[in-house]
Amino acid sequence: MAVVAWIGLGHMGGPMTANMVKAGHSVRGFDLSAAALDAAVANGVQAAGSVEAAVQGADVVFTMLPKGEHVRSVYFGGSGILAHAAKDTLLIDSSTIDIESAQAVHDAAAAAGFRFVDAPVSGGMSGAAAGTLTFMVGGESGAVADASGYIQPMAANIIPTGGATTGQAAKICNNLMLFINLASTSEGAVLADRLGLDKQVFWDIASVSSGDSWALRTWYPVPGVVPTAAANNGFAPTFTAELAHKDIGLAIAAARSTQTPLEIGEHVQQLFQRLIDGGQGAKDCSMIVSLVDGSLPAPGASKEPAAGAGKE
Template sequence: MAAVRPILSNQYFLVTFCRRSYSAKADKNVAFLGLGNMGGFMAANLVKKGFNVTGYDPSSEALSAAAKHGVTGASSIAAAVEAADVVVSILPSNQVVLDAYLGKDGVVAHAKKGSLLIDSSTVAPSVPKQIHPVATEHGHQFIDAPVSGGVMGAQNATLAFMAGGDKAHFDRSAPLLQAMGAKHFHCGAAGAGQVAKLANNMLMGITGMATAECMNMGIKMGLEPKVLLDVLNNSSARSWSTEVYCPVPGLVPTAPSSRNYDGGFKNELMVKDLELASGMALGARSPIPLGAVATQLYRVVQSRGYGHKDFSYVYQLLREELQNKK
């Protein structure tokens, strides 16, 4: 360490500490549950980093796609987790997560003692709070670690993880989180990761809606779309929605809007997350006037049959509404 200069950032020391602490551990055998748009890429990135990954998904197509990236398929959750040092999951709903972990054929019942369980699903904070004490009672370590960054982040291993649970268990997860993402944060006790994720996604939904609304207004008033976007990205309105996820097709080549709104964060998932966030806010008696409006607008998109499209499709809904009034 004598060669390390003191000007190096704290992040360097955190990563070095985690590598030193856990590089000798036997956390090389990973069970991955949920191999869809996000999970498939996350599992593939673990394989790339030298982990032995056994995956399970009820979809045979997802299993076949994962196998092309070196993921060994399993016939059930129990079969996937029985020899795993670490279990990672990314699943679609509260009940699916609870069944996967607490069901008689689930993770808690069949994982070996001492296993680290990492759930990266986006669910209500009550879900990890239910799982954590049961997992602990059975000799497992559990953290909730939902992700932000979308399909592109999963593919490029640039996800951000927001974790809740014991700090020591979070530290143990660092090599895996680093293999799948660029940033990871310990947010507090079990469930805290979900609170951070739902707050993040509500803001993402609100800013996405606002960007679509204002881009549509400016274009309707005669501004060139690229000129307007350049102004926003170099002014006080700049955001992730303008820089990375512009809802207007053709302006940001990597945005889902430039790919027919496919391959992104589905509108139906945005509705699910906003409904979870709304429930959380109601329980905390926290006013969410903008969140409520965003929830309703994305529900309209879904009711029109576009739930499978990226949530930035809301721009097309706004254009359609204006065109219909002409």
């Protein structure tokens, strides 16, 4: 079994490390949040007091962080991973970040003599807990193959995507499609209700017809239809509106750098911005339905969903 260093123990990193511990690996974790670190320790992770302490003697280092700026800060500088990990340590970043930051870490790691792969994930917090994530892994083929062996306890699918940054490219394009699907699912669900269709009957039709999507089957934004939907729990987050806004923004930035028009994507980003402006950024992204059914609380109102939000 391996010695694993893990930097970033939040909503995704916490359950992912729990699965690594269950698989028999020795996991040392570091996070700036004491609460996140304590939760990971309760699941068998050994607490480290710094990035340097976490990576000492590790066979592999995973990072799972919110943004490119955080990844850069953890890898670079005198207290970073590249300064303190052994050169034979495999480096795996599973954050969802911008292409430029991913390329910068690839370049710096290679220059310092490290093997590095970008390996973002799809599947959300439920997939992290269940060990059923999809990993999209970009980098040199030998490093990708070795990374796959470490990733297995956390994954249902491990898909090599090609060279450096292609994992991130796959992730941001996939999430772009997801959030557009979520917005269209919300509009269809509300319109079907207002046309008098039973919510379950309509879902049964759409889920086996051309309106089907992962968003419809997993995140349907109407309570009482799909067990995994946040709509059943007051839109408690499985994937926050703030993160959705960030991720679709990554796709838009990449599109602008490649002169690719994303008119629908830009509109959906604006919808998530309206949720954030309405004080609902920490709620589940499927609360986008409140912009269709009119239940979004007014700015300054309670951050709890309005009565009947997302309902028929």
